[in-house]
Amino acid sequence: MRIVVILGQVLDPSGIVIKRRAGRIFVNREEYVLQPADRCALEAALRIKNAALAGLRPSQGVEVVALPRGPLPDDDVLRQALATGADRAVYLTGEGFDGADDAAMARVLAVAVERLGGADLVITGATTFDTGQGQLGPRLAETLGWPQIVGAWQVEAADGRVRVVRQEGSGYVVVNADLPVVITVLPGALKPRYPDGARLINVYRAEDAVEKWDVSDLVSDLVDEAALQPLLEKRGQDFPPERERGVRLSGTPEEMAQALADTLRQRLGRRPATARER
């Protein structure tokens, strides 16, 4: 069985400061980390691999292959995946690939999966930590023509089937599907393991630990280059208004409680006052 895990990186939020009044983001420490949801996706894949190993069925060996979620400046997250337990990692690079968005990435990844010799399972994160977009998994499922399970808490795979726990309404349900399938895993769903220290050193020492594929090769294969053009265009940033601290409520305790309850309800009704209200 071959499991493809799709991993991305995100700017560590503890290294940045957002100044609302200046309307700017100051990057104090530019450090990229593996997307939290993708980290759980990798963990899910490694657990399936371990379960297969524990079953002592060598014919059912599991190969975990890491692919990037988008254009990456370097292959750090892929090396980390190798050190954590992935068997193979492929770094995608190439001209005109820098701007690829999720629509284009889904096409590229579909070809990459084909090039690997097919896969039984694709696992990725359900949402990106920074932009909160969860479209890559379903878009890839559509390109591959596979079914999808979105927002998984637990993933088990055996005998050509997957068993996934996911949320439905306020409860949790178990769902089944035949392989192949694309699964997206929620951030925080599983407790991810750490990379193995010795492997980390070896992975960084070996130049060719991560395979390098040129996207233009993949593209000429099955997709035309126009399909890589990004569909979306950034139009700027918007900052929520500066906080007003120390607003004192007056009145009887009951009136104050009512006012606080109203504010809390508004706050928890998902998103607070946003740029829209200015």
Added chain:
Amino acid sequence: MDASYLDLLMAQQEEVTEEATGGGGIWVVADVVDGAVAPVTLEALGAARTLADSLGAYVYSVLLGDSVADGSTPLTTGLAQTLYQAGADGVRVANHPALARFALEPYLEVLAALFEEEQPEVVIFGATAQGQELAPRLAQRMDGGLIEHVVATSLDEATRTVVVTFPVYSGEYFEIAACPEARPQFLTIEPGTFSAPFLDPYRKGEPATLDFEPVEPAVHVVGAADDFEPPPVPLAQATVIVAAGRQAGDFELVQQLAAALGGQVAGDRGARDAGWIGPEQIVDVRGVTVAPQVYVAVGIRGDTFHNAAVEEAKFIAAIHPDPDAPIFQVADLCLEADPAEVLPALLKALT
């Protein structure tokens, strides 16, 4: 005026109507929860109405479901009328037992066939389980752009492009983006961010029923996962925290408040000394530094170490009897009162 003239007039008007559509209109895919139209769908219709009025387009809505399943009114007269009232100019209904509950493949095929024919300009979903599964798949199939969790929209009228705002780092700031060329433009909107439109009881319509052959879903629900418990969220990553201090009074009430808000219980060092919380629940720069969406400090005086540990909270409410308590310097909303008096009223107001 004879009848034939009137017919002619009507026919002419219909022609005008066809032309005025411009593109294929703005489409909203309805979410149905417990046999009623979900609030987010009404909000989406409100947003769609605003865009459509500036663009000179029509608002359409698609309703998928099974009227037999919930046994009550047929979709066409019940739920569809709500969609008309909320601002839809046209409603398409797909009614089949296979659509009784959301399953990707049957829903996807119905919508794909419909949109292939209608070629919408904009398609809006709610950012719900259903919308998050359907929108990217349709977008990929139709080569459309998709932006998820949209909290505001505006219009670039020259290119008929919807410019949207979506949160980054869960609302630390917002990114503005658009899909300038590819059509349709798909959006999923965040529930609770757009205002729900006025339901106009005089708006009525006759929904069109869609013809289709349902396909089999590929993912099957086996049953409830009774033994599954989601892993506990560490205090540092909790979204709602209710923290108690020395002046909290009755700790039971603090726990009840946390349960009512769906949050976690914490406290300052005073609460630990009182034996209410464990050492791992102390909010303090020497203990846990937190960054929740909402932090309620009940009877916490707020020393430097505590206040520094809650700096990253998006919203802080503080209840303390002393008007000079340092917690009020970091709180967004200050209640100078005895928690023992406020908490019972607050719990009542929240339920």
